[in-house]
Structures are given as C-alpha cells and as structure tokens.
Amino acid sequence: MVKGLATDLNKVARAIAGIMLVLAVAICINGFEPGPAWAQQGVDSAEVPLGNPTGGTVPGEVMGSSSDSDFWRAVRGGSAGNISIPDQNAATLVQSEGEAWRSFRNGPLTLYASWALLGMIVLLGIFYAIRGRIKIAHGRSGQTITRFAAVERFGHWMLASSFVVLALTGLNILYGRYTLKHVIGNEAFAFVTQVGKYMHNYLAFAFMAGLVMIFVMWVRHNLPDKTDIKWILQGGGIFSSKLHPPAKKFNAGQKVIFWLTILGGISLSLSGWQLLFPYTTHFFGETFAKVNLVFGTDLPVALSVLQEQQLATLWHSIMSVFMICVIIAHIYIGSVGMEGAFDAMGSGEVDLNWAKEHHSLWVEEHMQDVHDRAPDKNAPQPAE
Ligand code: HEM
Incomplete structure (x- = not known):
C-alpha cells in the first residue's frame, strides 16, 4: 500500500514538473506578460518607463528583462502607458x-x-x-x-441671489457630510445635495451674467x-x-x-x-x-x-x-x-x-x- 502511494505521489510530482516546464518554455518564448490589470486597460508594458533607469534587469533574465517590482514601482509613480481606448485617463493606473x-x-x-x-x-x-x-x-x-436705477438693482440682485445660493450649495458640498447629514439624515441629505448640485451648476450662469452686468454698469465709477x-x-x-x-x-x-x-x-x-x-x-x-x-x-x-x-x-x-x-x-x-x-x-x-x-x-x-x-x-x- 505504501509502495502504491509512493507511485501515485511520483506521478503527481512528474505531472507538476511537466506543467512547470511547459510554462517556463512558454514564458521564455513570449517574454514577460503584464498582469491582468494592465491587460484590461490595454496598456503596452514595453512603453511603460521604469522608475529606476539603472535597474530593472533580473539576474539570469529568467522572467524577462524587466523586474516586476520596478515595473509596478513605475506604475505606482504615475507613469502612463499606451492605450487603444479613447479615454486617455485610463493610461495612468495609479495617480x-x-x-x-x-x-x-x-x-x-x-x-x-x-x-x-x-x-x-x-x-x-x-x-x-x-x-x-x-x-x-x-x-x-x-x-x-x-x-x-432699476437695471442696476436688477444686475446686483441677480449676482447677489445667485451667489448666495451658490455659496450655500457649495458649502454643503464641502461640509455637508460632516454637519447637515447628521441633522437631517442620510436620505434627506442625499436629496438636498443632489438638488443643490443641479442648482449650483445652472445658477453659475446667472452669476456670470450678473457679473458682466455690474462690470459694464459700474466700472467707470470704480x-x-x-x-x-x-x-x-x-x-x-x-x-x-x-x-x-x-x-x-x-x-x-x-x-x-x-x-x-x-x-x-x-x-x-x-x-x-x-x-x-x-x-x-x-x-x-x-x-x-x-x-x-x-x-x-x-x-x-x-x-x-x-x-x-x-x-x-x-x-x-x-x-x-x-x-x-x-x-x-x-x-x-x-x-x-x-x-x-x-x-x-x-x-x-x-x-x-x-x-x-x-x-x-x-x-x-x-x-x-x-x-x-x-x-x-x-x-x-x-x-x-
Ligand atoms: C445678499 C445680500 C446683499 C446685500 C444686502 C447687499 C447690499 C448692497 C448695497 C446696499 C449696495 C449699495 C451700497 C451703496 O449704496 O453704496 C451694494 C453694492 C454692491 N454689491 Fe451688494 N449686497 C448683497 C450681496 C452681494 C453679493 C453676493 C455680491 C457679489 C457677489 C454683491 C456685490 C456688490 C457690489 C460689487 C456692489 C458695489 C460696490 C459696493 O457698494 O460695495 N452684493 N450691495
């Protein structure tokens, strides 16, 4: 029985060695392939500059000419690769x-x-x-x-009212999660913040129009x-x-x-x-x-x-x-x-x-x- 077990282990060991040999040959023929994250982003690893210009060569070059750690160090340092998709931001994995x-x-x-x-x-x-x-x-x-005159007051109040709403909705974006959220609760805060965000986006144009109006009307007096x-x-x-x-x-x-x-x-x-x-x-x-x-x-x-x-x-x-x-x-x-x-x-x-x-x-x-x-x-x- 012991002899049978030894034979089985022998077969498993030989199978593993065989798989490793095939993998080693495949790696030697194809060179080092980047990890799945690079592959997903379509980045060409050959284009990624290494963080250490003098290093990066692995003794014996068993795994190709680039050291894994230098490769990822370059990625971590914000090096951008080449990508084939339109979103250029995707070329940088870690910013x-x-x-x-x-x-x-x-x-x-x-x-x-x-x-x-x-x-x-x-x-x-x-x-x-x-x-x-x-x-x-x-x-x-x-x-x-x-x-x-009425037109001056109109320009001032357009600027002022839009500014006040922009200020309040902007401060909510900056501080709301630390303050308002704890007062009115998660759901109400999410609603207020979303409505506030739309107001912030659109009222910006009223603010800019008011700014142009008061500039034109009052610059000569200032x-x-x-x-x-x-x-x-x-x-x-x-x-x-x-x-x-x-x-x-x-x-x-x-x-x-x-x-x-x-x-x-x-x-x-x-x-x-x-x-x-x-x-x-x-x-x-x-x-x-x-x-x-x-x-x-x-x-x-x-x-x-x-x-x-x-x-x-x-x-x-x-x-x-x-x-x-x-x-x-x-x-x-x-x-x-x-x-x-x-x-x-x-x-x-x-x-x-x-x-x-x-x-x-x-x-x-x-x-x-x-x-x-x-x-x-x-x-x-x-x-x-
Ligand atoms: C919301 C409350 C506000 C009140 C009660 C207010 C009140 C006034 C008043 C009374 C004047 C005329 C001063 C005078 O007769 O000489 C004035 C002028 C003016 N306001 Fe406002 N304002 C407000 C908001 C704003 C905002 C938000 C802005 C800009 C973002 C603004 C910009 C100006 C400028 C540039 C002048 C002319 C210069 C000056 O008088 O300081 N105002 N405002």
Missing part, C-alpha cells in the same frame, strides 16, 4: 496626486476655510459690539435722491482716483460718528469690494467652468506658463488632464471661501451695519443726508447734473 489632492481637500483646506469663515463672523460681531450700527449723523432729512487716497488716509471715517471723508459714487472701500467681486468672480467662473466641462480646458498649465514667464518661477506647466481637474477643484474651493468671507462683510455693511444703506439697493432711493454724509462728491455731481438738465425727476424728492 498619486489624487491621494495628495484628497488629503489636502479633506484636511487643511476644509479646516482653514472653516476658521476663515468663523473668523470673519467673529470679527464682524466684535466690530458691531464696538461701533454699533453706523447712524445717519444728521438724521433723516425727509428728502430722497435716486442712487441706483477706477481709482485721488479722492480714494484721502478716504483711505482717514480710514473711511469708520470709527468716527460725524466725519465721513468725501467720496464719489463709490468710496475706496467699495471700489475694493467691486474689484474683488469682479476678479474673484472671474476666477471662480473660470475654475467652475473647468469643473462643469471636465478635461476640455487647461487653464492651470496655461496660467502657470505665463506666471513662469513673468516672475521667473518654475511652476509645472505640463499638467495631465486629471491634475488640471484636481487643481480646479482646490482653487475653486479656496476662491469661493475667500469670496464668501468678503461678501459676508459686504452684506453686513449693506444691511445691519449701516443705517440707510440698504435703501440704495432696495428702493433705489436714499436719504439725502445719508448720501451727503457718505458720498458728498457724488451728491454734488448729481445736483450739478440735475441743475444742468432741470427740471428732472431725479432731483431730490420729499420722502413719502
């Missing part, structure tokens, strides 16, 4: 920047952004506690003056001039209850808000466009090339389409949080922070005393204009 992107987005970005938002709210709270509501020093006069220097030197009279430095239609502080809105809005729009239409633009590579040219820096310009997308999401988030901080301050001063300010964008009519205190040069220009064209409906009107 390490993706991990760096994820850690930055879910780590420092969300953390510091939340500090920035909270910091701005606390600052405004402190400012309100110290300064209180900025009053009309001479009280309401009972006469009003037209500050913004060019810097010498009145701004005096306004800045007096700190906008922000801590004085009586003295407000002279200003034209927009003071230096408002000009800053205007240009931040325009430039920040353009930057948000372009990075948002890149996210709306993925893999169609190369804004970052092109911008980096220009920056290198002007400042002699060495920013990477040959960015893959995936890297472009990753940078777009990061930049879009950073810019949006920055803009939200700026606009929170703007909303504060345009509403609770200053008596009489909201009327300018509400009815379009502001009290004459408010106008004289905050925009004295504009009132003079306006009066002169009215005088030249008098009688005109834009002359100060008794308040109703």
